[in-house]
Amino acid sequence: MSELPDWQIEIDGAIGRWQTDIDEALTLEALRSLEVRALGKQGEIPGLMKRIPQIPPQDRKAFGQAVNALQTQAAAAIETRRDVLVEALIATELNDTSFDPTQSLAPLRRGHTHPLSTVQADIEEIFHSMGFHVLDYPEIESEFDNFEALNIPGWHPAREMQDTFWLDNGHLLRTHTSPGQVRAMHEFQAPFRAIFPGKVFRYEATDASHEHTFHQVEGLMIDRKVTVGHLLDSMRTLLSAILQREVEIRLRPGYFPFVEPGFELDIRCQVCAGKGCSACKRRGWLELLPCGLVHPNVLRAGGLDPEEWQGWAFGLGLSRLVMMRYGVPDVRLLMGGDLRFLSQF
Amino acid sequence: MLVSWRWLSQFVDTQGVDPLQFAEKFTTTVAEIDDVVQWGFGLRDVRVVDVIAVAPHPNADKLRLATVELGGRTVQVVCGAPDLRVGLRVPFVPPGVTLPSGITVRDGEVRGVASPGMLASEKDLGLSDENAGLLSLDGCTAPAGTRLHEAIVLEDVLYDVDNKAITHRPDLWGLYGVAREVAAMLDKPLKPFDLDLVLGTTAPLAIRVEAPDACPRYLCARVANVSVQPAPVDARLLLRRLGTRPISNLVDATNLVMLETGNPLHAFDARTLRGGEIVVRRAKAHETIATLDGQLRQLQTHDCVICDAEGPVALAAIMGGANSEIRPDTTELILEAANFDAPTIRRTAMRLGMRSESSARFEKALDPVLAETAARRFLKLCQTWNPEARITSHLADCGPFSADAKPLSVIHTTATYLRERLGVTAVELPDAWLDACLTRLEFRVARTGDALAVTIPSFRATKDIKIAEDLVEELGRHYGYDNIRSEAPRVAARPPHTPALKLLERQVRNTLVHAGLTEQVLYAFDDEETRARLLLAEPAGLTRVAVKNPISVQHTHLRRNLLPNLLAVAEKGLVQGDDGQPARKGLTIGVFEIGRVFVPEKSDDRGLPPVLVNGTEAELAAYTAGMDSEMLRGVLDARSGTKPLPLQPMHLGIVFAERLGGGAEGTKLVIAPTEVTHRLLQQGIAMLNHLLSWLGKQPLALLASGPESSPGAPDGSPTWRSKLGYDLVASTGETIGFLAALHPRVRIALDQPAQAVVVELDLRALERVPAIVRGNQ
Numbered sequence A: 001m002s003e004l005p006d007w008q009i010e011i012d013g014a015i016g017r018w019q020t021d022i023d024e025a026l027t028l029e030a031l032r033s034l035e036v037r038a039l040g041k042q043g044e045i046p047g048l049m050k051r052i053p054q055i056p057p058q059d060r061k062a063f064g065q066a067v068n069a070l071q072t073q074a075a076a077a078i079e080t081r082r083d084v085l086v087e088a089l090i091a092t093e094l095n096d097t098s099f100d101p102t103q104s105l106a107p108l109r110r111g112h113t114h115p116l117s118t119v120q121a122d123i124e125e126i127f128h129s130m131g132f133h134v135l136d137y138p139e140i141e142s143e144f145d146n147f148e149a150l151n152i153p154g155w156h157p158a159r160e161m162q163d164t165f166w167l168d169n170g171h172l173l174r175t176h177t178s179p180g181q182v183r184a185m186h187e188f189q190a191p192f193r194a195i196f197p198g199k200v201f202r203y204e205a206t207d208a209s210h211e212h213t214f215h216q217v218e219g220l221m222i223d224r225k226v227t228v229g230h231l232l233d234s235m236r237t238l239l240s241a242i243l244q245r246e247v248e249i250r251l252r253p254g255y256f257p258f259v260e261p262g263f264e265l266d267i268r269c270q271v272c273a274g275k276g277c278s279a280c281k282r283r284g285w286l287e288l289l290p291c292g293l294v295h296p297n298v299l300r301a302g303g304l305d306p307e308e309w310q311g312w313a314f315g316l317g318l319s320r321l322v323m324m325r326y327g328v329p330d331v332r333l334l335m336g337g338d339l340r341f342l343s344q345f
Numbered sequence B: 001m002l003v004s005w006r007w008l009s010q011f012v013d014t015q016g017v018d019p020l021q022f023a024e025k026f027t028t029t030v031a032e033i034d035d036v037v038q039w040g041f042g043l044r045d046v047r048v049v050d051v052i053a054v055a056p057h058p059n060a061d062k063l064r065l066a067t068v069e070l071g072g073r074t075v076q077v078v079c080g081a082p083d084l085r086v087g088l089r090v091p092f093v094p095p096g097v098t099l100p101s102g103i104t105v106r107d108g109e110v111r112g113v114a115s116p117g118m119l120a121s122e123k124d125l126g127l128s129d130e131n132a133g134l135l136s137l138d139g140c141t142a143p144a145g146t147r148l149h150e151a152i153v154l155e156d157v158l159y160d161v162d163n164k165a166i167t168h169r170p171d172l173w174g175l176y177g178v179a180r181e182v183a184a185m186l187d188k189p190l191k192p193f194d195l196d197l198v199l200g201t202t203a204p205l206a207i208r209v210e211a212p213d214a215c216p217r218y219l220c221a222r223v224a225n226v227s228v229q230p231a232p233v234d235a236r237l238l239l240r241r242l243g244t245r246p247i248s249n250l251v252d253a254t255n256l257v258m259l260e261t262g263n264p265l266h267a268f269d270a271r272t273l274r275g276g277e278i279v280v281r282r283a284k285a286h287e288t289i290a291t292l293d294g295q296l297r298q299l300q301t302h303d304c305v306i307c308d309a310e311g312p313v314a315l316a317a318i319m320g321g322a323n324s325e326i327r328p329d330t331t332e333l334i335l336e337a338a339n340f341d342a343p344t345i346r347r348t349a350m351r352l353g354m355r356s357e358s359s360a361r362f363e364k365a366l367d368p369v370l371a372e373t374a375a376r377r378f379l380k381l382c383q384t385w386n387p388e389a390r391i392t393s394h395l396a397d398c399g400p401f402s403a404d405a406k407p408l409s410v411i412h413t414t415a416t417y418l419r420e421r422l423g424v425t426a427v428e429l430p431d432a433w434l435d436a437c438l439t440r441l442e443f444r445v446a447r448t449g450d451a452l453a454v455t456i457p458s459f460r461a462t463k464d465i466k467i468a469e470d471l472v473e474e475l476g477r478h479y480g481y482d483n484i485r486s487e488a489p490r491v492a493a494r495p496p497h498t499p500a501l502k503l504l505e506r507q508v509r510n511t512l513v514h515a516g517l518t519e520q521v522l523y524a525f526d527d528e529e530t531r532a533r534l535l536l537a538e539p540a541g542l543t544r545v546a547v548k549n550p551i552s553v554q555h556t557h558l559r560r561n562l563l564p565n566l567l568a569v570a571e572k573g574l575v576q577g578d579d580g581q582p583a584r585k586g587l588t589i590g591v592f593e594i595g596r597v598f599v600p601e602k603s604d605d606r607g608l609p610p611v612l613v614n615g616t617e618a619e620l621a622a623y624t625a626g627m628d629s630e631m632l633r634g635v636l637d638a639r640s641g642t643k644p645l646p647l648q649p650m651h652l653g654i655v656f657a658e659r660l661g662g663g664a665e666g667t668k669l670v671i672a673p674t675e676v677t678h679r680l681l682q683q684g685i686a687m688l689n690h691l692l693s694w695l696g697k698q699p700l701a702l703l704a705s706g707p708e709s710s711p712g713a714p715d716g717s718p719t720w721r722s723k724l725g726y727d728l729v730a731s732t733g734e735t736i737g738f739l740a741a742l743h744p745r746v747r748i749a750l751d752q753p754a755q756a757v758v759v760e761l762d763l764r765a766l767e768r769v770p771a772i773v774r775g776n777q
């Protein structure tokens, strides 16, 4: 039995040493540096090949095979070790229960849409989907457009009822959104449907339920042969959509110079289902909005022939609707600018 | 206005009608009833007694012992009423009876003397707040011992009709008008007034109506041999529960007739009218009158006064004069029943702050016919209560109305038209029902097939009913709006139009909110306190729209920029904290508003229908063809007089603010750290770029401009910009707004150490910024 050559003994020994080192590598980083030291371009195992010239020619083939085998074994050992270390890391990560979900960073800064805008946008979408133009008309109006065009002549008590802000230019801050009726009649060819939301102004002292500035939505439908029956159907449909429930409505006589017949529209009290409670002052009904068939004089002011065209109109209090929807106790909060209030929306 | 069920039932048969269901029906048919109150219930054990003896109480000075006759037996009770005397008829509450107030009358002793029961005041019985003495039943003829509710009118139901619901219905300001509606509602006859009188033949006195425009009708009568006494108990209690204080039979009769007919009356003591004449005229400059409430009133020349030969004796329709009122010793009266011009009365009553039951009625434009009804009702009542009274004159009737009584107006329409407006068929609302309904409401209906000629009764003609649509309402409310089939309108399906600016406004709002800003909706008025404190002013030459009647000294002008109000809101936020963040150093606030501002420079919008502004004569003639005289006058006035409206552009304002100092005790920092200012500016610029990107608009150039150096800005150069200010310029060269740090002087004036960057731009100009060109590589 021939003696093993020295290089053979050395290579056989090296396998054992590398295996030990690899098994002792405790981190992926240590394993990686071991890998570089063993198998890298300048690594010790590839470095063995430089000794070929000192190996006897008849052994060179065997030497080369032995080095390659060493390299393969070392690489396999490293891969095996890496799998073990990765599995251990995964296990550690999976076993981490130290996170406390109740601790988090400061909340992200979010913006807030004004509740008036939110409610107005909802209403605009409902009406838009039913074929209504959504329009915007000026806040300063002429006396003519605010009163005469709406069949409210100079002597009329309604001019005092709607106490008015007068301006130095002889004009006024509109006391209702109704001037839009005549503007819309001139702007669009009949038949048409439109709403015009916006600010209105009343010269009156403010308290929890009165503001000198508040928001309304005016609605107008102009067509041939418009009837009270149409008004009933439209208002029930629209109010059910706006209030997001089936509403029961009733009309009762109401006096507004720009409609004839004119109505106060009540909705059945939801709190007591009409039996009478404190919310509806024991009446079973809540007064919601004024409406009616457009007065012939208003149609004339709008350039329409009342023999040919009729219409219905309503005025809905947007501020009141916001207060109803969100339970806002004081109307002055709406335009008070308080960020602590607005950031609740 | 209160309506008494018992009184109503004297004119309409209400047998079998439930008073509560009645209120519901009345609300949907006529006018809203705010409240229903029961009056005079729970008193069935109270009895009528006569006081037959009064003796002092042995142990109390203020109490006395009353012996009363209770129908076959007598009872002695202790009584503290000062007006107790022998011969008085009063209510007696037996022991054990619990009164509506909750008090149970005991069979016990009062200061050592037995008192089995009590004599009652109005307040004791819950009939009114009157507690000065016993309820006097003098004149009540029932035998002693009769139950009170059988002797006088009790157990009434009062309906509080919402006054706002009847402003257009002068006929409903009297019970009789209400009864007319109720009769129509219940389809029952309305009992006519008994107005038969024996009148004298001479004139009551000389009457001259010198202001026929203020007083269309003035009726007068003279009544002699009257004696001033309390009115009958039922009348007194009726006045009381309708909210009027009983005074004396004569004055009470004027009030009762006013409540009944709706036409106010006035009674003068005949002795006091100097010169034996009455003149109705406008007041003279600097004239005064002492009204019967003891005040001296300064008159103006549009006020209407009633005068005798020497001067004013009454402020027409509002209040009598102290010099001519009915006194306890009056024996002869002059009755005034008049019709006054509504605007004249309203103006005077408002100016003097003297709105009374009387002026409230005249302000509604009463029917002149009613004045005569009221006069006759009064004279009748006066004689009923005062059998010795004699009407010594005829009923003098002066003023333009009596001279040229106009024929009643007629509306020509068709039954088909009236039904079409309601949306009902001839089967649902037949001709016969239609005619009967209008007839019950006292319209005269002349029908030729479908065509109707409907004569308006005088009491509906003053301002209420004019056109066919008014008849639609009459029919609709009595037919019952609940009975009208609701029907979906048939409309052409066309896509609705939404103005581009409205769409832009929504996009801007959503983008800014999603980027973390809070939206504000603020007043159209500037706050002068904020402007002065923060040194915010318009540049020289730029004015704001002024309010003629500001609600307060802080709100004298309309805003020309959004920023002053927005800055004030941010300033408050820095103190109060925002969104859960405490108010401490480093707190940042981002707010914005989209709203109209007001620029006095003229627009081309005159606030008039276009045809009035630039229509041809022919177009104008067509426009005004169907108008009544009131409308036509308004049109012509507006056409000649109205100036264009101011510009009312929609602006976007943004404020970024950061708190610099510590708490409230921190000192104001004069210098804002450069890095804070730069960061806020960068934040503003980033936000603008973000917005433009979302809008698909090209970015804006920032053109540096110091204070007083931005003539191209939409509203000149606000003084609150620091040198770190930039005009926002579109690629078209148009300046659409600005972005700037606050001027240091403004910043220092803030009530907290803070820095802010402000942006304001014109939304219409933003809309014009060119769109990003897409599709390039």
Ligand SMILES: [Zn+2]
Pocket (backbone or CB within 6 Å): A269, A270, A271, A272, A273, A274, A275, A276, A277, A278, A279, A280, A281, A282, A283, A284, A285
């Ligand atoms: Zn209720």
